[in-house]
Amino acid sequence: MTGAVLVVTAVGAEADAVRGGARDAVHVSAAGVGPAAAAGGTARLLALAEAAGTPYRAVISAGIAGGFDGRAAVGATVLGVRSIAADLGAESPAGFLPVETLGFGTSVIEADGELLASLTAALPEAVRGDILTLCTVTGSGATAARLARAHPAAVAEAMEGYGVASAATAAAVPFAELRTVSNPVGPRDRASWRIATALAALTKAAAAL
Template sequence: MTLVIATATQTEMKAVLLGFNRRGRIGCKLPGMGGCCETPVNNHHCLLAITGVGPVNAALSIGRILGECKGISGVLNLGVAGSFDLEQAPLGSIVAADLEVWPEYGLRTADGVDPEGIKFPVWEYSGVDGRYSVWDRIELDSEKGFRMLNLSSPKDLLTGTSMTVSGVTGTEERAHMLMERYKPLTENMEGFSLALACLQAGIPFLELRTVSNLVGSRKPEHWKLDDALQALGRHARELFV
C-alpha cells in the first residue's frame, strides 16, 4: 500500500525532505508541479506529489494520481497555512484540520454565500446511517487518520477548522468576515479538494500545516515563512518516527 505525501509547492516538499534527512531529497528526484515520484520513508512506501497551488490544481493532481495508481492507502497533506488568530495558532505552530470549509461554494448573496442555495451538493454518498450530502464542509478525524495511516502525532499539535480559498485573504476586513461566519483557525488553498477526493475514494485523509502568517495582514512582522518551513520539516520527521 502507498501513502501519498502531497504538498502544493516544491518549496514545501523540500522543507519536508530536509526534515527527513537534511539533504532535501529522499529516494528520488524532487518532482515538479503536477508530478510525483515513489520513495520509501522509514517503513512506509510513499508517493511524493506536488499538486500545484489552489483547489483546481489540487483536484486535478490528486484525481490523476488516484486514477492511475493502484493501492493508495491514504493522503497526507503537508504545507504551510495562515492563522486567523495568532493567540490560538501562533506563527510556527502546527495545526491538524478537523474540518475543511470551502466558503466559495453556493449562491452568493448580499448576506454572504449560501452553500445550499443552488440546490446541488458538491458530493453525495451513502453512510451507515443513510445518505449524506457535502455542501461547503467536510468533517475530518485527525486521530483516526494518524491510526489508519500508521503515523505518529507531532508534539504540540493543535487542531481546528481549516478554510480552503481560491485567493489568499488580503485584508483585515475580509479576514474578520470569514472569522465571524465560519470560525476557521487556518487558511489554505488545497485542503478541501484533497479531502473531497479522499472521501470519494474511501481512503483516509490527514492535513497538517505549520503557520506562516496572520490571515489578512501584509505586515512583515506577521509573516515568518522560513520559520514555518523549518517547523514543517521538523514535524514531518516526527510523523514517521
C-alpha cells in the same frame, strides 16, 4: 493497513520540506496551487497507484498556511478536523451563501477519524480545528474578521485542502490536512511572513508521517 501515504503539497518548497522529515513509506508530490490543481493532481496520483496495484492507504494535504489571530500563531502546526471550501457559494444582499444553502452539495469534508487521531498522538502540540480552503486568500482585516465570525472553529486558511479532500473522498481513501503557520490571516504584510520558520516546522511535523 499496508501501502504508502501520499502527501500532496502546492509547491516544490513545501514538498522538499516534507521530504526532509518524512519516512520512506511517504510519497510526496507538488500538485499546484489552488483547489482545482490539488484535486486534479491528487485524483491522477490515486488512479495511477490503484492501476499499478499499489493503492495509497491515506492522503494528506500539507503545506504552509495563514493562522487566525488568537487561534494559531506563526510557527504553529495545525491539524484539520474539517477542510472547508469557505468561498464556495454565492453572494446575496444578505451576505455570502454557502453551497449547502444553494442545495448544490457540501463545502465541508471531515478528516478521517483514525488518521486524525494518529496524527494528533504523534503531534500532541498541534492545534486542532477547521482549515479553510480559499481560491482568493485573505488580504484585509475585514475579510479576516468575517471569516473568523463565520467559522468559529477555523484555525488556519490555505488554498488546497478541500481539493485534495474531494479527490480522496471520491477514491474512498482516508484524508487529513496538516499545515504550519507562516503568517497571520489578514492584511498582506510580506515583511512579517516567516516562511522559513513554517517550512522548518513542516519538516519537523513530517517526521510524524
